[in-house]
Amino acid sequence: MNPDYGQANLRKIFFLFLIVFVTLLTGCWDRKEVNDLALIRGAGIDKKQNGKMELTVLLYIPKGGSSSEQGMEGPGGGGTMQTLIRSAQGNTIAEAMSILQEKLPRKIFWGHCEVFIFNEAIAKEGIAEDVDFFIRMPELRERSQLFISKERARKILSLLPPLERDLAEVVRELGEEKIGMTVTTKDFAEMLVSEAGDTAIPWIKILPPIEGQEEKRTIAYITGTAIFKRDKMVGKIDDSLTRGLLWLRDEVRYSTISVTPKGKKGFVSMKLLRANSKIVPKIRNGKWEVVLKAEADDDIMQNTTDIDVTNPKVVKALEQQLNSQLANRVNETLKEVQKDMKADVFGFADAFHREYPEVWKKEKHRWNEIFPNVKVTIASKIKIQRQGMQSGHPLISSEKGQAE
Amino acid sequence: MLERGKISALQMAFMMNPTILATGLLLVPAITAKTAKQDLWLSPIWASFIGFMIVFVAYRLHKLYPKETMFEYSEQILGKIPGKMVGAIFVFYYFHVTGIIVREYGEFISGTFLHQTPMVVVFSTMIIVSAMAVYGGLEVIGRCSEMIVPVLLVLYLVIFVMLLKDLDTKNFFPMLENGLGPSLKGSVVLQSWFSEFILVSFFFPYLRDHDKGMKWGMISVFSVMFYMVLTNVMALLLFGKLTASLTYPVMVAARYISIAEFLAHLESIVIALWVAGTFIKITVFYYVLVLGIAQWLKLSDFRSIVLPIGFLLVLFGVWSAPNLQVLSHFLSTSAPFYLLSIQAGIPVILLIIAWIKKKRQQMKGKLIG
Amino acid sequence: MKMVYLLGTTLLVLLMVLSQLEKINKNQKKDKVVLIVFSVFGWLIAILLIFFPDVPGPSELIDVLYKPLGKLLE
Known part of the structure; x- marks a missing residue:
């Protein structure tokens, strides 16, 4: 190996390029400050x-510079x-x-x-x-x-x-x-x-x-x-129909639902802890159907009735009501969006494509006709997990909570 | 011998990873998504077979001619004139391909960040750095990669992990909608990337631990496949059908990261990864080209031609395509066959001829004996 | 402007050749010739690209050769 190739030479090359690059320094093209x-x-x-x-x-x-008060904004400023x-x-x-x-x-x-x-x-x-x-x-x-x-x-x-x-x-x-x-x-x-x-x-x-x-x-x-x-x-x-849409798209993250227990006055309000839903498409005898499978956990936030929410039987009944309320929501949304606007924002088309690729290939062009007639059934499983920090007797007197 | 440095097989494996992945990661998801649709993550697996095959071929050739690279043993196998012709094909090929790589680098940098900077400047700065590494020889390149590549590989995994919450596994389905066809078709373009593994044949003679060459070569093919699958899965699960319509899905994916609002705007990490990876990639190609020319023309030292060839590479970068559209069209249509025929076709033919020759010699030996 | 590029390129190539020539051992004639040939080749391409930026490049050549196969992937 030639002993010349060492540090000294590298430096020479480096200087060479420095000289050459001076000619290129007509401007700094992408300078952004x-x-x-x-x-x-x-x-x-x-x-x-x-x-x-x-x-x-x-x-x-x-607001740059040292003179201005950084991060401090006057009241209402x-x-x-x-x-x-x-x-x-x-x-x-x-x-x-x-x-x-x-x-x-x-x-x-x-x-x-x-x-x-x-x-x-x-x-x-x-x-x-x-x-x-x-x-x-x-x-x-x-x-x-x-x-x-x-x-x-x-x-x-x-x-x-x-x-x-x-x-x-x-x-x-x-x-x-x-x-x-x-x-x-x-x-x-x-x-x-x-x-x-x-x-x-x-x-x-x-x-x-x-x-x-x-x-x-x-x-x-x-x-x-x-x-x-x-x-x-x-x-x-509107807002309440959007909730139905979110359920269909599996995007529900935050929600508070109130139900009135049967034969009572007032409400039990529940907070959603976690939810996930899934749409399962089915084609039966040429009929296109979708099942919305939803699961959610709720906590009780407030109880304005005289029912005892620690009673598992009562909780069961409340869960039933929650399920039917969810079904109502979703059905209302479907009525507006699916039947009236005929817009498939729920991802039904993709669900069918995933599940029935063969059928989809043939029927794809007819989707606009099929979509408004897709039957949606709702199978939801909402569970009430906890009753909150207030667990004993209802604070509401039974007279006040009775239906008139 | 022109190159006196020695590298370890592990260093070679580190070198090969960015050499294949650097340009691949950014372009691969979009190119494969166009043909393979939602099966794009399968394509790298099919394509990796060619990588394994090429490492095997290169290793067999190396066993036959342990001290020589392709430029040297092609003359021994085919004879002087045809051997020189094969050398000429490789020289042109590496000029062209390195030019394309330099161009891809320039296109990405100019397209995403330095919109105003002339591309020649972007090219030149990279070529200068690479020239310094090539000047240092194989050992320098090996150590550079040993230092840089593990960081790259880990950071890339970190990006994937940070995207987990935005991924949607529904996008996998319907799997194999049209059978294996689309994913195999998508793998054709990827095979051209995997065929670049023929570069290992230029490093085998300089390995400190010869016997481990095959093992680490195979491991690097596997890790390249793993990273490509990971990239495609990431793009597919994040963008679904949109993948095919993005120019640089990985780049977009990185800037889609947002964790707890403050961990966001991470595209600069991708740029850092990409530039570091491309540096290794360009350096490796550049080095092989310089070493190859020196061996082809039987020069006494390869260092004297480092600079002129760097200059030519910048020019080839400018010359290789008029714009990005033509470049990606070329890369996804003619280029795979071009790369495959040279990087896989020629070595396989060489190996077959070498085997026949050896058999004949053995027969002769037997006859005499 | 083109003249400036031309001048700059020529200067660059000259510097490159001169800086490398002195480093090559005196008896290595072949190395010197190769260095000069490659530099001149680069200089010619550079000039070609400065004056005719649209001249078909190597990719076009390859594209013509491999077109029938490339059609398969379109």
């Missing part, structure tokens, strides 16, 4: 009269001067974004965008084109949540929530609570390419502010679900 970025926290899409769409973005203004709303119009989001960039001294950065809010009008026309942008854009994360609202998305984004930093944070946190549906960009795209291709997105609404408060000092909250036939919105269901 926080004080040059406009961090988008949430975006809203509205429809304009002229057929264009309006993109509204909620920007977070990073959350949201003041921390966020900024800007809108632009265009034929596509990408186009609107470039027009928006004209109005912003900082470079738009999508990496922290958590929330997308669509106006109802644009949802009725179809949102697949917009979701294409969300997935294609490298900066955007697929965990951003989607929402639909009746109010202008711009109006919702410009609210100043009292508790959280900005509206996007509020809506995102509400979504994470999973009381209603939670749909991320990925979930939506996944539903769109599923066998049925019908989708659903949670519906949000502005909470009326407390009297005397500033009109903007409020939040938007999730109530109900918008139902889509493919990517076009066809209807909306």
Whole structure:
């Protein structure tokens, strides 16, 4: 081996490249610094009269530097001067974004965008084109949540929530609570390419502010679900029907149910601990059927009747009532979504595809005819686990708890 | 001998893992999902057979010519001129394939993070680092991988574990909807990745522990298969039918991670993994190319041509495809057959001829005896 | 602009050759020739790519050769 090849030579090569790279240093192409970025926290899409769409973005203004009080916000100061709303119009989001960039001294950065809010009008026309942008854009994360609202998305984004930093944070946190549906960009795209291709997105609404408060000092909250036939919105269901939808999709995580025991006055309220459900498809003599198998554990939270909830027999009866209440819920949801809107947001098509791949291949094209007539039976098994910390005699006197 | 360094069989196994996986992990799920649909996780298992076969072939050839690499024994097996021709095919092939790997690296970096940076700069920075490692020789590359690869493999598992709560096992079904066909078809593209295992034949002569070469070669094929299955399962369970329509499913999967809200935005880990893995991959290919050329032309030292070849590799990276669409189309149609015919076809033919030759010699020996 | 690239490439190749030439042992003629041949080859391709960026590359060549098989996977 040539003894020359050692440290000295490596260093020479290194210097050689240093020299060469000086010629390349005409600029640092992808330099991004926080004080040059406009961090988008949430975006809203509205429809304009002229057929264009309006993109509204909620920007977070990073308060850098040592002079400002970091992390300390004055009383009720959350949201003041921390966020900024800007809108632009265009034929596509990408186009609107470039027009928006004209109005912003900082470079738009999508990496922290958590929330997308669509106006109802644009949802009725179809949102697949917009979701294409969300997935294609490298900066955007697929965990951003989607929402639909009746109010202008711009109006919702410009609210100043009292508790959280900005509206996007509020809506995102509400979504994470999973009381209603939670749909991320990925979930939506996944539903769109599923066998049925019908989708659903949670519906949000502005909470009326407390009297005397500033009109903007409020939040938007999730109530109900918008139902889509493919990517076009066809209807909306309310909170209680959403619960039925969640049962069918095995997404129930949080729920409180009250039942009135037979022959009594008042309620027994129960909190859901855990739940899981499964849809089992069956094709019998050419008839398409689905069985919803649901299991759940509940705890008693409150008892306003005079029944003794420590009595196993009483508990059995309560469980029965819970089961029938669940069946009612689900049936109501099915009536609206399956019979009226004819949108398969429950994943029935995929269930049939999984269970009967052969039949599915032949009958796939008829799914739109089959789906509204799929018979759903509900087999639920809800158990009441514990009665809570109050276990002895009911506090409610028996006269008060008797039915009149 | 051109290379005096020695590596252990374990180091070789560590080297081979990112050499196959680095480009594979990001592209494989999407490419296989297109043909294999929900059976995509089976494809790596079928494809790994070719990997096992190639390691076996390489080891047999090594047993026949223990001190030489493919460039040298092809001349002994086929004779001088045809042997040189085989060498020429391999030289062109490694130029081209390394160019494609460099391009894949550049496409990923430019496509996801450095949108504005010219791709040539992305290529060059990587080639410079690799050139330094190649300049150091096999031992340096071996030690680099011994240091980097275990971390990569473990971190990758961590990513999988962190995604567990978002996975949906329903996506597995219907299993084998259209029989084994789709998953076998999906495995064709993967076979081209597994056929890259022929690289071990260039390392066998430099193993400190020759007898363990076969064992560790097989283990690395198995671990590559395991990681590919894991990747495909992860993509399938997370994205279902959406897998086929994503460009880099693993990348998207990593940034889908969100644990307790603060453990999120982990794509930078994937980038780190990918860059480190690609570094090993490019270095290994680069090294084999440089060593091969030196052996092919019977040079006294391979170090003198490291830089010019690095320069050529950057150019081949630019030249290999006009854009990403053409590149992935090429990789999922013609490329598998191209890679297979050279990386699997030629060694098998060499082995068969070598065996026949040996048999003949034995016969002759017997006749004389 | 193309001229700048051309000049830069030429400079790079020259530096590369010169830095390596001095390291090769005096009697290793073949090594020197190989080094120069590869560098010139690289320089030519670089120039080709600078002036005609759309020139068909090796992948196109392979694609033509393996097209019939590749069709199977489309």
